[in-house]
Structure formats: C-alpha cells, structure tokens
Amino acid sequence: MAAREVLRECPIFESLTDTQIGAIVGISKPRDFDPGASVFSEANNAEELFVLEKGKVALQMHLSVQQPQFSRRITVDIVNKGEPFGWSAVVEPHRYTLTAICLEPSKVLAIDGLRLKTLLHTDHQMGYEVLSRLINVVASRLDETRQVLISERLTSLQV
Amino acid sequence: MQDTKVGVMVASERPELRHLLKRVVEREPGVSTIGQAENAVRAMALARTLRPNVVLVDSDLPHITGREGVRLSRIGGLDAASSISQQIPGVAVMLLNSSPLSVTGDGALDGAGELYLSRETANGGIRFPLADLLVKSPSAGTLTFVSLQAETAVSASHTFTKITERTMALGGAAVLGGIGLMFTLILAGAGILLALFGVGVFLLGLAGRAGVAAWSRVQPPRMKRVRSTADKGGRKWQHARSSGNVRFLNH
Numbered sequence: 001m002a003a004r005e006v007l008r009e010c011p012i013f014e015s016l017t018d019t020q021i022g023a024i025v026g027i028s029k030p031r032d033f034d035p036g037a038s039v040f041s042e043a044n045n046a047e048e049l050f051v052l053e054k055g056k057v058a059l060q061m062h063l064s065v066q067q068p069q070f071s072r073r074i075t076v077d078i079v080n081k082g083e084p085f086g087w088s089a090v091v092e093p094h095r096y097t098l099t100a101i102c103l104e105p106s107k108v109l110a111i112d113g114l115r116l117k118t119l120l121h122t123d124h125q126m127g128y129e130v131l132s133r134l135i136n137v138v139a140s141r142l143d144e145t146r147q148v149l150i151s152e153r154l155t156s157l158q159v
Numbered sequence: 160m161q162d163t164k165v166g167v168m169v170a171s172e173r174p175e176l177r178h179l180l181k182r183v184v185e186r187e188p189g190v191s192t193i194g195q196a197e198n199a200v201r202a203m204a205l206a207r208t209l210r211p212n213v214v215l216v217d218s219d220l221p222h223i224t225g226r227e228g229v230r231l232s233r234i235g236g237l238d239a240a241s242s243i244s245q246q247i248p249g250v251a252v253m254l255l256n257s258s259p260l261s262v263t264g265d266g267a268l269d270g271a272g273e274l275y276l277s278r279e280t281a282n283g284g285i286r287f288p289l290a291d292l293l294v295k296s297p298s299a300g301t302l303t304f305v306s307l308q309a310e311t312a313v314s315a316s317h318t319f320t321k322i323t324e325r326t327m328a329l330g331g332a333a334v335l336g337g338i339g340l341m342f343t344l345i346l347a348g349a350g351i352l353l354a355l356f357g358v359g360v361f362l363l364g365l366a367g368r369a370g371v372a373a374w375s376r377v378q379p380p381r382m383k384r385v386r387s388t389a390d391k392g393g394r395k396w397q398h399a400r401s402s403g404n405v406r407f408l409n410h
Contacts, residue, residue, distance in 0.1 A: 104256045
C-alpha cells in the first residue's frame, strides 16, 4: 500500500487535504519488523510517530516492584491496522511512555516527529486537525491502561 | 524422535480453538495435551503446576474472565507467554496469532484441510514440528511466534483462486489492449484517407492552375474597367487590371 493511502486510513490524518498528506508522505519511510521485534522502547528518545500498515503491535508498560525478580512488562493496548502509535514523538518531553512489540510480521510507516512538528506549526489548520485527533488516541490509551489496572487489581484480589 | 514424549498446554479463551489446537498438536507422534487454560492467570498457574514441555498461548487471551460488569481487554496473551517463559525454566512457549481464524463450533476451520503450526517471520511462515522446539533447551524469555496454516484444501483453493484471478487480469488486459489497438488502427485508417484526400485536392488545384495559365495564353488581353476616379488635377483615369497600364481619359 502506498504511504498516501496508509495515512488516509489513519484516524489522525483522515481529514487532511491531498497537499497536507503529501507533505507528511515526504517525511515518512516504511519499515518492516519480525514478530517479537521492538519498534521502540519505553523511556527512549521519541523521534518517530508510527502508523501500522500491516500486522499487530502490543504496547507494554514496565511494572517495577521492590523485588526485581517480579518486575515485568504488562500489555496495556494492542495497535491494529491503520492506527497510530508513538505519539510522544510530537509531544514534549519526547520520550516514549511505552514499549511497542510486534506480535505478527508488521509493516509500519515511520514519520519524522521533529519535521512533523514543524509542519504542524507552519500550517495551523493542519496542526489543529492532527493534534485534536491525537488527543483522542492518548485518551483511548489512558482508558485501556485503566482497564488493565482494574484487571490487575481484580487478579490480586482473586489469587 | 518417535519416542519423544512432549506434554503441551494450550491457552485460549475460545473452547473451540483449544479443541482445534489440541487436535493439531496431537497429530505429531509422541505429543499429548496435558492441560488447557481459558485466561492468562489460569495459564500461568497451570503451567507452574503441570510443567509442560510446550505452552501454546493464543495472543487474544484475556487477562482474567468471569467478572460481571468489567470490560476486559484481550491483551493477556503476550504477558502470559512472557511470564511463563521467564518464570518456568526449560519450557518452550509459543504465541499464536489467531486473529484471522474463523473456527466453527466443532473445532474445525472453515474450508480448511490439514492444519499445521507455522513459525512466523517478516518473509513468511515456516512449517515446523513441535519436537524441534525441544532439541535445544529454550532460553528464558524467548517466545516463538506461530500461526495456524492449512495445507491442502485452503492451499489448493487459494492457489486456484490466485490462478483464476491472474487469468482474469490477463484477459482483461488483453481486451483493453485489443480495444486500444483497434482504436489506433481506425485512427490510422482515417489518417491515411485524410492524407489521400489532401493529395487529391492539391493535385486538383495544381491542374486547375495549369489550365488557367494555358487559357490566359490562348485568349487576347482585354481591357477591363475597374474604377474611374479623378486625381488632384481633375483628370479622370482608368485602371486596366489585365495589362497593369493606366490611361487618362480626359487629357
């Protein structure tokens, strides 16, 4: 699938004009990942925003506890085809808050975060459209995380 | 390898998928299913108790089940697989990508023939026997990503569908090409006719001109009155186009 079509299917870019989409295509590049590969890691510098073209990606959070042997990563959300992830690339302090692990052979479109921010500053209408939709993504991730924490609490009560 | 006893544990929320996976893994000699789990918590507990050689986990596994009014994300598969792999030494853990599966109530896959487990990579799937996982002792935290593939019915129908699609595409291209060629030939024919017509008209014009010239040579020059007017001196003159001379009428 062409980069332009991938962006058209992504909820945060769907309302943009052809010219605006073309500008984002110019700062994007496709990447392939094997199952189990990490697209990015929690606390690393967030340089790219991703759109999943094919496959499935798990977003995981590191759970630190006092005994290191019980520290582990828990999945807080699953990214499906057409969805964006790695929003920290356009929001300060530009550090990924989660780790992204591919569950299937995956193809992603990687958008340069810094250049995207410049585009959003230059074209205010585009900036408003993209950022207002990005907020929905962040809110959705928070909701999923909340559900997982509820599940974890229920589990601890159950066991 | 015939005498190998491989104990497998299967974890999936869907009973029909568990049944299907059991059938698939037990087709291999020396392999038997020793436990089944319906959620991540149960899978981890069962794996600690049963100590299977292989654990097969559905990636869409919920973390827990059975709580009314609590919406649960089906995201426990990876967590359960990672935890089992890290906490139980020597167990080979496989995470099953089950998203495209459409399993019927009796544990069969719609339209599928013989099913097998395929190791997934970015370049495609590779069929492998479960016993292969145990040749080298699995390292902690390492997962094998697999999917269910069908060998005969689906593969044959898939191949046939592909061939049909390609044939149709080729036929469509041929029809379009033919129409294009026909259109080009019609245009070329019309162009040739137009050129011949142009040549004919040109030759006709040439013949006409030669005829006029010949007629002019045969006929004596005639004075033709074109216009009559007066110059500044009040003299009237007549212009004869055929000879180019000007004669004054009143001098």
